Amino acid sequence: MKKLLRSAGWPLGVLLAVLALWQGACVAFKIPGYILPAPPAVWAAVIERHESLINAFRITALEAAGGYAMSIMVGVIIAFFFAQSPVIRRSFFPYTILLQTVPIVAVAPLILMWFGSGLRSVMLVAFIICLFPIIANTTQGLITVPKNLVDLFTMSNASRAQVLLKLRFPHAVPNLFVGLRISAGISVIGAITGEFFASSNAVGQGGLGYSITYANSQLQTDYLFALVLTASALGFLFFFIVIFFEWLFLHQWHEAAMKPEAE
Amino acid sequence: MSDSPSTPPFISLTDVTKTWASGSTVLDRVLLTVAKGDFISLIGPSGCGKSTLLKLLSGLSPLTSGRITLDGMAPDAAREIMSFIFQDATLLPWRTVLGNVELGLELERKTTREQRRAKCADLLKLVGLADVASHYPRQLSGGMKMRVSIARALATRPKILLMDEPFGALDEMTRDFLNEEVLRLRENDRFTTFFVTHSVAEAVFLSTRIIVLRAKPGRIEREIPVPFPFPRTASLRSAPEYLALVGEVSAALRAVKALA
Numbered sequence: 058m059k060k061l062l063r064s065a066g067w068p069l070g071v072l073l074a075v076l077a078l079w080q081g082a083c084v085a086f087k088i089p090g091y092i093l094p095a096p097p098a099v100w101a102a103v104i105e106r107h108e109s110l111i112n113a114f115r116i117t118a119l120e121a122a123g124g125y126a127m128s129i130m131v132g133v134i135i136a137f138f139f140a141q142s143p144v145i146r147r148s149f150f151p152y153t154i155l156l157q158t159v160p161i162v163a164v165a166p167l168i169l170m171w172f173g174s175g176l177r178s179v180m181l182v183a184f185i186i187c188l189f190p191i192i193a194n195t196t197q198g199l200i201t202v203p204k205n206l207v208d209l210f211t212m213s214n215a216s217r218a219q220v221l222l223k224l225r226f227p228h229a230v231p232n233l234f235v236g237l238r239i240s241a242g243i244s245v246i247g248a249i250t251g252e253f254f255a256s257s258n259a260v261g262q263g264g265l266g267y268s269i270t271y272a273n274s275q276l277q278t279d280y281l282f283a284l285v286l287t288a289s290a291l292g293f294l295f296f297f298i299v300i301f302f303e304w305l306f307l308h309q310w311h312e313a314a315m316k317p318e319a320e
Numbered sequence: 321m322s323d324s325p326s327t328p329p330f331i332s333l334t335d336v337t338k339t340w341a342s343g344s345t346v347l348d349r350v351l352l353t354v355a356k357g358d359f360i361s362l363i364g365p366s367g368c369g370k371s372t373l374l375k376l377l378s379g380l381s382p383l384t385s386g387r388i389t390l391d392g393m394a395p396d397a398a399r400e401i402m403s404f405i406f407q408d409a410t411l412l413p414w415r416t417v418l419g420n421v422e423l424g425l426e427l428e429r430k431t432t433r434e435q436r437r438a439k440c441a442d443l444l445k446l447v448g449l450a451d452v453a454s455h456y457p458r459q460l461s462g463g464m465k466m467r468v469s470i471a472r473a474l475a476t477r478p479k480i481l482l483m484d485e486p487f488g489a490l491d492e493m494t495r496d497f498l499n500e501e502v503l504r505l506r507e508n509d510r511f512t513t514f515f516v517t518h519s520v521a522e523a524v525f526l527s528t529r530i531i532v533l534r535a536k537p538g539r540i541e542r543e544i545p546v547p548f549p550f551p552r553t554a555s556l557r558s559a560p561e562y563l564a565l566v567g568e569v570s571a572a573l574r575a576v577k578a579l580a
């Protein structure tokens with residue numbers, strides 16, 4: 058715990074330095090608040106609008122988590138399918154790369170048009186953006202099992218299902234977590250992007266994405282900053298939840314998951 | 321060797337040939353019979369096909385031509401009565417020591433969980449690993465990992481044990497210790513063993529027969545019987561007849577290497 062505090066010291070120092078610079082610039086150049094609000098103004102907005110921030114946080118968290126959870130389930134199943142044969146991988150993998158390369162801002166309006174602008178459509182946008190890292194990393198883990206371990210299972214006349222569930226999947230768990238870390242952050246981006254295109258009345262009071270467009274159009278730049286701050290907090294929260302589970306599942310046996318030694 | 325001509329040998333290899341897709345022949349018409357309880361060491365220059373021979377025996381790799389029967393079965397079918405011990409211990413890092421030892425029985429699905437637990441806990445006691453049963457492989461030394469690997473192989477009570485340089489990566493003291501352990505376990509179970517090694521001393525200490533292979537193409541060059549009675553103990557290592565035989569086998573190995 059002490060170590061954690063000490064390692065948190067450096068990034069905190071950086072944060073303080075950035076805040077000081079920011080404040081200094083605002084004062085020195087007399088930047089108007091609607092272009093760049095000073096840190097105290099942002100903080101004031103956080104306090105003043107905390108109710109709507111929490112509300113937006115809740116909505117976006119739900120959308121992001123929903124899409125994320127779906128992407129884990131579907132992604133792992135697709136990876137299982139890909140692990141079955143190189144022919145399957147060669148045939149289908151190029152199409153999963155599409156998930157990564159097609160810009161989500163172009164797809165989001167289509168999805169909202171097809172499925173209506175609701176919670177589910179926003180989840181779907183988050184789902185799509187999260188899917189690729191899960192598929193790619195899990196597949197990688199499933200197919201890189203050392204040959205000797207496969208031979209060991211063959212010697213026991215293991216069934217295909219046994220090889221998949223008792224060998225390939227556990228071997229792929231560390232890789233799965235690499236995908237989960239990546240997707241944790243981008244699920245929030247996906248949800249916010251989805252909300253940009255969803256109309257407010259359909260998504261309750263509006264999540265962070267909707268509120269950001271609103272604040273922007275009203276030139277409430279301090280509120281906008283408060284929203285961005287909240288969105289980052291959400292991303293961090295997801296990320297740390299994943300890190301916790303990664304530690305929980307891997308620390309006992311996986312070398313890389315153990316705490317790195319002090320330098 | 322004690323088989324009368326009327327009973328078929330426990331294990332027989334007839335004109336066993338293996339040619340890779342590239343066209344190179346690694347094993348050429350290998351002929352060998354093995355009696356039940358034999359401990360066969362395979363030695364020979366690197367690349368002569370020792371590992372390949374074990375892969376053929378285990379059915380992990382198909383023959384190009386020839387025939388192998390193990391207790392009357394083809395290699396694929398004989399997996400039921402066979403265990404393979406690889407050079408690296410090949411433990412599953414996400415399983416505890418006990419979990420690793422249980423693997424074979426678990427995959428067979430012939431026993432209940434409780435039966436497996438009890439059986440494997442006993443086996444761990446036998447190999448002196450009871451107090452690390454709940455450890456993970458990364459917490460073990462190389463020698464301990466190999467003992468877990470041996471315990472795992474023996475858990476299914478195999479009649480045939482294939483070992484590919486199991487102690488190659490260990491220091492000499494650990495290796496000697498594990499050699500004695502293997503002999504001790506063999507007294508209990510009487511498995512028939514194929515043992516690949518580069519250590520002549522180890523081969524002489526463990527075997528009933530030593531097969532010297534030559535390379536390019538891989539063939540049996542010599543068979544050297546090891547007459548020392550069992551149970552053997554560490555004191556055998558300083559016996560003059562043991563040292564003489566080590567000398568003889570080393571000379572045979574040098575001669576084979578000179579051929580290549």
Ligand SMILES: Nc1ncnc2c1ncn2[C@@H]1O[C@H](COP(=O)(O)OP(=O)(O)OP(=O)(O)O)[C@@H](O)[C@H]1O
Nearest residue numbers: 340341342346364365366367368369370371372373
């Ligand atoms: N899967 C394979 N495909 C093609 N050639 C192979 C394959 N496996 C092994 N070989 C070749 O077959 C030959 C024999 O290999 P093998 O591993 O059986 O030798 P070895 O006697 O076990 O050697 P070492 O003592 O170094 O372990 C080598 O020349 C090797 O390059």
Ligand SMILES: [Mg+2]
Nearest residue numbers: 370371372484
């Ligand atoms: Mg080899």
